[in-house]
Amino acid sequence: MFILTDEPITQEKITDWKKNFTKDISGAAVTFEGLVRNHNEGKAVSSLEYQAYPEMAEKIANQIINQSKKMYSTDEIFCVHRTGHLQIGEIAVFVLATSAHRKEAFNACEYLINEIKQQVPIWKREHYVNHDPEWVACHQCKHNHE
Amino acid sequence: MFILTDEPITQEKITDWKKNFTKDISGAAVTFEGLVRNHNEGKAVSSLEYQAYPEMAEKIANQIINQSKKMYSTDEIFCVHRTGHLQIGEIAVFVLATSAHRKEAFNACEYLINEIKQQVPIWKREHYVNHDPEWVACHQCKHNHE
Amino acid sequence: MNKKIKLMYFAKIRQLTNTDQEILFSNAETPRDLYLELQIKYKFDYPLTSLKVAINEEYCSFDSKIESNDTVVFIPPVAGG
Amino acid sequence: MNKKIKLMYFAKIRQLTNTDQEILFSNAETPRDLYLELQIKYKFDYPLTSLKVAINEEYCSFDSKIESNDTVVFIPPVAGG
Numbered sequence: 001m002f003i004l005t006d007e008p009i010t011q012e013k014i015t016d017w018k019k020n021f022t023k024d025i026s027g028a029a030v031t032f033e034g035l036v037r038n039h040n041e042g043k044a045v046s047s048l049e050y051q052a053y054p055e056m057a058e059k060i061a062n063q064i065i066n067q068s069k070k071m072y073s074t075d076e077i078f079c080v081h082r083t084g085h086l087q088i089g090e091i092a093v094f095v096l097a098t099s100a101h102r103k104e105a106f107n108a109c110e111y112l113i114n115e116i117k118q119q120v121p122i123w124k125r126e127h128y129v130n131h132d133p134e135w136v137a138c139h140q141c142k143h144n145h146e
Numbered sequence: 147m148f149i150l151t152d153e154p155i156t157q158e159k160i161t162d163w164k165k166n167f168t169k170d171i172s173g174a175a176v177t178f179e180g181l182v183r184n185h186n187e188g189k190a191v192s193s194l195e196y197q198a199y200p201e202m203a204e205k206i207a208n209q210i211i212n213q214s215k216k217m218y219s220t221d222e223i224f225c226v227h228r229t230g231h232l233q234i235g236e237i238a239v240f241v242l243a244t245s246a247h248r249k250e251a252f253n254a255c256e257y258l259i260n261e262i263k264q265q266v267p268i269w270k271r272e273h274y275v276n277h278d279p280e281w282v283a284c285h286q287c288k289h290n291h292e
Numbered sequence: 293m294n295k296k297i298k299l300m301y302f303a304k305i306r307q308l309t310n311t312d313q314e315i316l317f318s319n320a321e322t323p324r325d326l327y328l329e330l331q332i333k334y335k336f337d338y339p340l341t342s343l344k345v346a347i348n349e350e351y352c353s354f355d356s357k358i359e360s361n362d363t364v365v366f367i368p369p370v371a372g373g
Numbered sequence: 374m375n376k377k378i379k380l381m382y383f384a385k386i387r388q389l390t391n392t393d394q395e396i397l398f399s400n401a402e403t404p405r406d407l408y409l410e411l412q413i414k415y416k417f418d419y420p421l422t423s424l425k426v427a428i429n430e431e432y433c434s435f436d437s438k439i440e441s442n443d444t445v446v447f448i449p450p451v452a453g454g
Binding site: 180196197198199201202203205206227238239259262263264265266267268269270271281282283 | 383388448452454
């Protein structure tokens, strides 16, 4: 399940999602939180702006989730991504993977965030302390023209 | 930092630890929760009992944390482990790793839980629905006699 | 022969076109043709090779065939997470 | 020559000795010798090869030298997490 939201991703919401997506058969829950940090490639960052192509982002993200469910033996995989203007320390993306075994939960969680970053049409504009804002590119992205 | 506790590891405590151990320079927070699941190796589990050798557990766990700080570029690494009697769904162990970059946070978190399970003197007794309770062994453990 | 094409613009491309979305009537056969039209219309030279393209929310080739009523989106380098 | 050794027992070994901890006066030079004494005292044959041993909270060899006032703990297979 994938959610795009322009509301803050709070620890209270994360607690609820963890309760909802953890089962009695789950032995491991791995989470990833992507946070807005105060620097990138040597520049002081003051805030971030995320823009999404919502219909396609949801479609592609759900394809990635289905793919990771095929690749890893998980109980649940869940991802939520922010849009809008975010301050330092805010959560930009949250991923949860639960599984009977920890190895599968780690692999699924890491696979998911890597693929989300490379494929899902979401863009990030960095606002800097001393420079004009810029749309930045994910460095691992392969711009294959499939 | 490593903590042994016989009090339940609640989501409220996890929220506090995440707030305390995440910095403005952190771009990624990865958490692992080891949960008591209702089955193991084909047997229905009703509850678990954890026993620790506290002085040595804390010493070894802190050595592992220091080792992982040398191996991975993290901001903070934190681990808490339960002792006592746990019911299905309760959290037995919680690990948090924060870093500027997600790869380092994933690696540190997974390394830490693997090493904790192999080295730290904590023992688990499984109580079963249809069998007598048993002290169980970690399967990845190498019983090298260093 | 004119097709009705829905275009949506995001991030860098939205900045260059100064437009969120529009309906265009065009003879463009492929996204490659269509991009040339946009470069002329909005007077920019951002290279196609930096982009991907999606038709109806699916990534596709720049040489795919555009049908009438398709939604075409040129996708600048993504950076979620 | 008798040493004062503190022994703590955990998990399977606590079950076999039915003891949490004790002070033992012994001539055992090494954990290997000491374990033989315990097997006789508590009448069990759980193999040493399934265990590790710690002296003063550090893993060490079964052939390490035990000093007076040391704490010796035989460590059954661990299973944290």
